[in-house]
Amino acid sequence: xxxxxxxxxxxxxxxxxxxxxxxxxxxxxxxxxxxxxxxxxxxxxxxxxxxxxxxxxxxxxxxxxxxxxxxxxxxxxxxxxxxxxxxxxxxxxxxxxxxxxxxxxxxxxxxxxxxxxxxxxxxxxxxxxxxxxxxxxxxxxxxxxxxxxxxxxxxxxxxxxxxxxxxxxxxxxxxxxxxxxxxxxxxxxxxxxxxxxxxxxxxxxxxxxxxxxxxxxxxxxxxxxxxxxxxxxxxxxxxxxxxxxxxxxxxxxxxxxxxxxxxxxxxxxxxxxxxxxxxxxxxxxxxxxxxxxxxxxxxxxxxxxxxxxxxxxxxxxxxxxxxxxxxxxxxxxxxxxxxxxxxxxxxxxxxxxxxxxxxxxxxxxxxxxxxxxxxxxxxxxxxxxxxxxxxxxxxxxxxxxxxxxxxxxxxxxxxxxxxxxxxxxxxxxxxxxxxxxxxxxxxxxxxxxxxxxxxxxxxxxxxxxxxxxxxxxxxxxxxxxxxxxxxxxxxxxxxxxxxxxxxxxxxxxxxxxxxxxxxxxxxxxxxxxxxxxxxxxxxxxxxxxxxxxxxxxxxxxxxx
Numbered sequence: 001x002x003x004x005x006x007x008x009x010x011x012x013x014x015x016x017x018x019x020x021x022x023x024x025x026x027x028x029x030x031x032x033x034x035x036x037x038x039x040x041x042x043x044x045x046x047x048x049x050x051x052x053x054x055x056x057x058x059x060x061x062x063x064x065x066x067x068x069x070x071x072x073x074x075x076x077x078x079x080x081x082x083x084x085x086x087x088x089x090x091x092x093x094x095x096x097x098x099x100x101x102x103x104x105x106x107x108x109x110x111x112x113x114x115x116x117x118x119x120x121x122x123x124x125x126x127x128x129x130x131x132x133x134x135x136x137x138x139x140x141x142x143x144x145x146x147x148x149x150x151x152x153x154x155x156x157x158x159x160x161x162x163x164x165x166x167x168x169x170x171x172x173x174x175x176x177x178x179x180x181x182x183x184x185x186x187x188x189x190x191x192x193x194x195x196x197x198x199x200x201x202x203x204x205x206x207x208x209x210x211x212x213x214x215x216x217x218x219x220x221x222x223x224x225x226x227x228x229x230x231x232x233x234x235x236x237x238x239x240x241x242x243x244x245x246x247x248x249x250x251x252x253x254x255x256x257x258x259x260x261x262x263x264x265x266x267x268x269x270x271x272x273x274x275x276x277x278x279x280x281x282x283x284x285x286x287x288x289x290x291x292x293x294x295x296x297x298x299x300x301x302x303x304x305x306x307x308x309x310x311x312x313x314x315x316x317x318x319x320x321x322x323x324x325x326x327x328x329x330x331x332x333x334x335x336x337x338x339x340x341x342x343x344x345x346x347x348x349x350x351x352x353x354x355x356x357x358x359x360x361x362x363x364x365x366x367x368x369x370x371x372x373x374x375x376x377x378x379x380x381x382x383x384x385x386x387x388x389x390x391x392x393x394x395x396x397x398x399x400x401x402x403x404x405x406x407x408x409x410x411x412x413x414x415x416x417x418x419x420x421x422x423x424x425x426x427x428x429x430x431x432x433x434x435x436x437x438x439x440x441x442x443x444x445x446x447x448x449x450x451x452x453x454x455x456x457x458x459x460x461x462x463x464x465x466x467x468x469x470x471x472x473x474x475x476x477x478x479x480x481x482x483x484x485x486x487x488x489x490x491x492x493x494x495x496x497x498x499x500x501x502x503x504x505x506x507x508x509x510x511x512x513x514x515x516x517x518x519x520x521x522x523x524x525x526x527x528x529x530x531x532x533x534x535x536x537x538x539x540x541x542x543x544x545x546x547x548x549x550x551x552x553x554x555x556x557x558x559x560x
Contacts (some may be wrong), residue, residue, distance in 0.1 A: 002358075006053045009050070009055055009058070009553065010053060010055055011051055011055065011458070011536075012059075013055050013056060013510070014061075016050050016053075016055050016057065016460055017057060017453065017460065018060070018458055019050065020046050020047045020456040020459065020460060021043060021452050021453060021456050022052055023046045023451075024039065024044070024045065024046035024047065024087075024452070024456065025039045025042070025043055025047070025452055027039075027042035028040065028041065028042040030517060035049040035268060037168060037171075037288065037461075038167075039166065039448070039452060040132050040455055041164065041167050041168060041171075041452065042414065042453065042454045043452045043459065043461045044163065044164050044167075044455050044456075044458065045085070045161060045164060045459070046456075046459065047455065047456045047457070047459020047460045047461070047463065048160065048164070048459045048462065048463045049461075050459075050460055051459055051460040051461065051462060051463015051464060051466070052463045052464065052467075053463075053535065054093075054344070054463075054464055055460050055463075056364040057457055057460050057461060058326040059457065059461065061293070061453070061457055062136075062453065062454045062456075062457030062458060062461075063140075063414075063454075064480060065450045065453040065454045066136040066390070066415065066451075066454040067318065067392055067396065067414065067418045067450075067456075068358050068446050068449075068450040069136075069318060069417065069446060069447060069450025069451045070136070070415055070417050070418045070422060070450075070549070071391065071392050071421065071422040071425075071446065072134060072422065072446035072447045072450060073419065073422060073447065073546075073549065074418070074419045074420065074421065074422020074423040074424075074425070074428070075423075075425050075426035075438055075443060075548070076150070076422075076426060076443055076447075077423065077424040077426065077427070077541070077542035077545050077546060078353070078422065078423040078424065078425065078426025078427035078428075078542075079353065079426060079430040079431075079544060080336070080352075080354070080356030080429050080517075080538050080539050080541070080542035081423050081427070081542040081546055082423070082427045082466065083332045084228060086256070088319075089539035090556070091500055091502075092321075092513075092536065092540050093136035093539055093540070093543050094500075094508055095492075095495065095500050095502075095510060095514060095540060096513065096539070096540035096541075096543035096544045096547070097543060098495065098516065099488055099491070099492045099495070099511075099514035099540075099546065100543075100544055100547040100548055100551065102487070102488040102491055103125070103129050103484070103488040103551070104130070104502055104551045104555060104558075105549065106130070106483070106487045106488055106552060107112070107121065107125035107484045108121065108123055108558050109123075109127060109557060110124065110480050110483055110554060111533060113125055114301060114476065114480050114495045116162075116477075116559075117155070117158065117286065117559070117560055118142060118145075118155055118158075118164070118474070118559040119142065119154065119155035119156065119157070119158025119159045119554055120158045120159075120161070120162045120469075120473065121162075121555060121559040122134075122135075122138035122141075122142070122159050122162070122360070122552065122555050122556050123135070123138070123160065123161060123162025123163040123166070123490060124162045124166055124306070124477070125138075125161040125551060125552070125555045126159070126162075126163050126167075126552060127162060127166030127167040127170050127171045127481055127516075128139060128163065128166045128169075128481045128482075128484035128485045129170060129484075129485070129548050129551070130170040130171050130516065130517070130550035131516070131551065131552065132207055132438055132451055132455065132554070133134040133419075133451070133456065133545075133548070133549040134549050134550075134551050134555075135159060135160075135163055135546055135552065136415055136454055136551060137196055137413060137416065137550065137551075137552030137553045138159055138169055138555060138556050139156055139171060139458065140158060140413050140414070140415050140442045140552075141156050141413065141553045141556035141557065142156060142159070142411075142556055143225060145556075145560060147265070148478040153462075153465070154459070154465060156458070156462055157461075157462035157464075157466060157468075157546070157551045158254065158459065158465070158466030158469055159458075159474070160458050160459060160466065161465070161466050161469030161470060161477075161518045162469075162473070162477055162481075163460070163525075164466075164474075165470070165475065165477045165478050165481060166478065166480075166484070166485075167479055167480025169478070169485055170481060170485050171517075171519070173482065173485040173486060173489060174485065174489050174512070174517040174520050175517060175519050175520045175523055177274060177486065177489045177490060177493070178489065178508055178511050178512055178515065178517065178520040178523075178524065179273075179492065179508070179523035179524050179527060180523075181351070181490075181521050182493050182508050182511065183508070184509065185490075185493055185494075186241075186504075186508075187491060188251060188504050188508070189506070190505075190524070190533075191346075191527070191528055191529055191530070192502040193503075193505045194505045194528040194529070194530035194532040194533070195444065195530070196529065197504075197505035197506075197532050197543075198346055200345070200348075200349035201346040201347060201349065202363055212361030215510060215517035216273070216274070216275075216276050216279075217271055217272065217273045217296050218271070218272055218279055218283070218289060218296075218297055218478070219248065219269055219270065219271045219272070219289065219290050219295045220267045220269070220270055220272065220283055220287040220288065220290065220292070221267065221268070221269050221285045221287065221288045221290050222264060222265070222266060222267065222269075222270060222286065222287055222528070223266060223267075223270045223287065223288070224266040224286070225265075225286040226266070226285065226286030226287050227239075227284070227285060227286060228264050228270075228286075228287075228452035229264055229265060229266050229268075229286070229424065230263070230264070230265075231263070231264055232260060232261055232262060232263055233246045233258045233259060233260055233261070233262045233264065234260030234261065235251070236264060237260075238260070241280045243274060243275065243321060244272055244273065244274030244275075244278055244279075244282065245258075245272070245274065245327065245328045246264075246271070246272060247259035247271045247272065247273050247295075248270070248271045249262065249264070249268050249270050250268070250270075250292065250294075250295055250342065251265065251268055251269075252268035253266075255294065255295070256508050257364070258270070260329065269292055269295060271291060271292070271337060272295060272360075273294040273328070273493065275481050279453035282400075296487050301372075302332050302333070302358035302359060302360050302361055303358070303360075303366050303369055303376055304357070304358050304370070304376070305354050305356070305358075305359055305366075305374055305375070305376055306354070306355070306356055306357075306371075306374045306375050306376075306430070307351055307352065307353050307354065307355045307357065307372055307373055307374045308353060308354075308364055308374035308375055308430065308431055308432075309353075309372065309374055309450050310353065312351060312353075312373050312374075312433075313351070313352060313353045314350055314351070314352070315350065315351050316347060316348050316349060316350055317331070317345065317346065317347050317349050317351070318347040318348060319350070320351065320544065321347070321559075325368055325371075325372040325373075326369055327370050328357065328359065328361050328365040329359045329366055329367065329369050329383050330360045330361055330366050330550060331345055331357055331358070331359055331529075332358045332359070332360055333345075333357070333408060334349070334351070334355055334358075335352070335355065335356040335358055336352065336355050336356075336534075336538050341521070341534045341537055341538050341541075342349030342531050342534060342544075343531065343535060344530065344531040344532050344534070344535065345356070346439045349535075353431055354427075354430035354431075355432055357373075358482075361373065363527040363534065368534050376540030378454055382437065382439075383437065383438050383439060383442050383518075384435055384437045384438065387425070387435050387436040388425075388436070389420075391421045391422070391424075392418050392421065392435070393427045394415040394421055394422060395414075395419070395421025395422070396414040396417055398417040398420070398421070399413045399414045399415065399416050399417025399418065400414060400417070401421075403534050407469040413553060416553060419546065419549055419550070423453060423546065435522070438493070452460040452550075453505050480504060484550060488515070489511070489515055490509045491516060493507075493508075495513055496508075496510050496511050496514075502531070502536060503536075505528075505530075505532045505533065505535075505536075506532070506535055506536030507536065508520075508524045508533055508536075509524060509532075509533030509534055509535065509537040510535030510536035510537070510543075511519060511540075512524060512533070512537055512540075513538065513539065513542075513544065514540040514541075514543075514544050515538065516541060516544045516545050516548060518541075521533060521534060521537050522555075527546045
């Protein structure tokens with residue numbers, strides 16, 4: 001059997017590819033005391049192990065999946081990338097650009113100081129920055145250096161060796177530095193500053209604070225001396241000075257929907273929706289709480305609404321709460337950016353185009369809000385395959401042209417072109433949702449499968465040279481990787497706090513985004529017991545995720 005298996009895999013490399021991902025991916029989900037290697041690292045290591053059998057696999061396979069992966073990255077970050085560059089996220093975007101430049105410069109300086117060649121330098125950068133996508137662009141750039149097939153293969157092997165050795169601390173380092181060292185270094189009491197930020201953003205307001213999402217429904221019978229009797233629904237709601245709504249009215253045997261002109265009468269049974277704390281203040285005189293299952297029934301499944309209308313871009317929740325179109329609906333969640341980062345629901349939280357709002361309320365009221373704000377995100381299954389593949393093809397064609405400057409080949413590359421095409425497609429989809437739909441589960445699949453298949457190809461191809469590479473550089477490469485990860489991360493903390501002067505509640509979120517470290521954001525939010533840090537995360541993450549990817553080309557050109 002042991003002779004049969006290597007021979008079979010050598011003759012059928014596609015089996016080796018599937019086997020690598022099948023074994024490597026689940027290994028990355030295993031954690032010990034909160035620490036895990038991640039699917040990318042484990043897939044690469046399994047690929048290197050299987051590659052010891054000297055399996056020849058076409059690099060075209062990896063290239064195809066890598067282009068799919070890059071399109072998914074661009075599509076996901078597109079809306080926040082464009083906003084960060086062009087609009088009110090400019091300071092955060094500039095901050096991310098500087099952090100990326102520091103990461104690239106540190107990697108280049110360390111590689112030169114340590115005497116590494118192009119392959120080890122590119123792998124050092126990609127691993128220390130945990131920029132898996134940069135690995136592909138570096139590989140593509142090395143292929144255009146005009147080297148022999150043997151030299152190219154050796155450098156690609158060096159990339160995977162350096163990446164595997166530096167990726168581990170590249171993942172763990174920012175988490176520890178930002179979430180554990182950061183608050184002490186910057187002297188920030190994270191829970192306290194987040195509570196203070198929520199207060200400044202109106203988090204204690206009775207009218208448009210928690211009432212946006214912490215709501216209940218109660219039913220009351222109005223007696224003749226109830227202050228609401230004789231008034232219209234609109235007048236009664238205006239007098240409550242709180243985000244509370246009359247939903248339906250039982251009058252005799254009839255149940256009618258409440259509207260602003262409906263006059264309230266004695267013996268009416270009314271259903272009221274609002275924050276729990278507001279009922280006692282407004283429904284104590286002349287009312288009797290009753291149980292009426294039909295009146296208490298409200299759909300509990302939220303509808304996702306994508307904000308697309310320019311008129312609502314930049315509006316705060318306090319602004320939206322005062323509009324007629326939001327009357328009678330409740331907001332339960334806001335998601336923003338490629339990773340669907342949840343944004344805190346506060347009166348002064350701004351809504352951006354491309355945000356996904358989950359709302360609950362009567363269907364007719366939700367339909368009214370959807371028409372005004374954007375579109376309902378009901379398309380959860382079908383992907384616009386034609387638009388996706390056309391965008392990938394156009395992006396690849398744009399990236400092919402190359403110019404030579406002092407003997408250096410300068411090109412966007414197919415990978416860079418596809419990344420830009422994805423950004424444009426994602427941004428266009430957020431503002432003109434008529435074509436190019438890619439559901440979030442499909443984006444996740446394109447990300448996970450595209451990247452891990454590409455990594456598996458790299459691992460299998462570089463397997464024979466990995467051992468030699470480790471013997472050549474030894475443990476020093478791991479230590480140099482720690483340097484490349486640590487310096488820009490610490491610098492990011494100091495820049496965010498003392499140069500850009502971001503709010504203390506957002507500064508660590510900005511650093512997590514600029515370092516493209518989603519796990520660090522999770523740790524910060526847990527410590528803060530708040531989602532406020534996420535407000536500083538999305539724009540820097542979109543910028544860094546893109547620039548670190550392109551850095552894979554730049555590091556090769558610098559090292560060459």
